[in-house]
Amino acid sequence: MKTYQTQPNDSFASIAKKFNIKDENFLQTFHNLNCSESDVIYNELPSGTSILIPEDPQFLSENSESDLEQDCMNDHNFEEEAQSDHEYQENNEKEIDNSANEKSEEIKESENSSSEHDGKYFVIQKGMVQCNQGFKFPKLKVTSHQKHYWNDADGQADYLAVTEDDLQFDPPAQPFGQCKLKPSSGGYLPCTYAPVGKWTKTYDKVKVMGKCCVTELSELMCSTGGKITIFKHGQQSELGKRNVDNADSKEQQVYNPVVDFEEFKEEINGEDPFEVE
Template sequence: MKAYQTQPTDSFASIAKKFSIKDENYLRTFHNLNCSESEVIFNEIPSGTSILIPDDPQFFLEDSGSEDEEDCMNDNYEEETEYNNDSQENNEKETDNSSDQEKQKNNENSSTEHDRKYFVIQKGVVQCNQGFKFPKFKVTSHQKHYWNDADGEAAYLAVTEDDLQFDPPAQPFGQCKLKPSSGGYLPCAYAAAGKWTKTYDKVQVMGKSCVTEISELMCSTGGKITILKHGQQSELGKSNVNNADSKEQQVYNPVVDFEEFKEEINGEDPFEVE
């Protein structure tokens, strides 16, 4: 990291261009995160200000390469082409031999697609690619397990593969695009064609696999029903606030006094006199 003494006509854009930095916003953010609080710049750069310049290659534009390197690449092109042709034939054979192994591996790891996905609860919202409205779930498969709710509120009931009813129950998706008429689309006549698919079979409620954000359900009319909202809400906890860098947050949110916000989150009164 080095410092650059600005001139009266300098801007973040001109300095970024001078030092071949990808974007002026990268330069502005880097400077504001590494300078003292009194040197943070949000608007125009005051003349004579020292701007911190990064030395990490990720901030810079990629070099196009020298002419010598291009000549060398051209000289070796024919040799590489012959080598690549031979390698391609060998790779095709290896691909044929390993295709069965890949299929087996994909089947074994199919559950990993649910990683970092939320489980769906009763107040979750669904959508049909042939409908117009977005109903919520009506859990009927159990009244036992609730996701992230110790009080046992019905809205937090876990949705399983057997939960095929919605709220409202009649015409849950409004009109159906697969049923056009001279007067417009006819009403939805939803009827589930089987159970929910792409469920998480490693987590079950009373023997029924749980529905996640990527689960799908087919309607007998032809529509595909997917999850629009899982129903759970992400909340900012004390640990998230305490682990956040106050200086960095001040750059992103200059209106908020982040240190004061930390004290409020932790239950301390910033105006309390001891």
């Protein structure tokens, strides 16, 4: 993260373009989430203000990343042409070693990222969310599909799986009540929820119609500066015998890999040792 001193006629849009950031809303939200409360910017951008600039690749545009890769390739080719045959061979050997190390690191990172959802629940429509700048806890509203249900053979709407594209809440107007980032003499002003992008930290190994599923770890950013997280996933913590019979073993194994669900089902439905034939 770095800072930028704003100049006259600067705007979030022009600064985002200058630093190859995907969208001006990403820049404004990033600044508001990471700056002190006195430095939060709502509308106009004053000249001479220090703006926090993200350096994480997820905030950068694809063009900037491809340009950076191209520049690196050109520099690399220039250095190779200037080397002798002996140096060229040594550098190639080093590049092979570095490439192997990088792939090893990527595998480790992939394993670490996939494990963070272990033991966590998928979120369903009757789940509830919270905003760190709000006061109320609205329910989710699934609009991305009407196809997949978690732990409900009857297909009740409350059990629809929430995906990364489900950005609406119930109630739709002022879902979080008042906003702490909008103080006034008469109290906090009403929430004006406006999502920035999709849900993040979703589970990309399970998808519904090509969309990643939301879990208890998922997060969503609001353009005003609030961070929205899961308050309740909505699923029942305990399973009755009827639920066990209707549950899909493969699905259960995905979101609760610690439990051998087939063995658990046999225990629940096993013969009573005291039953008289």
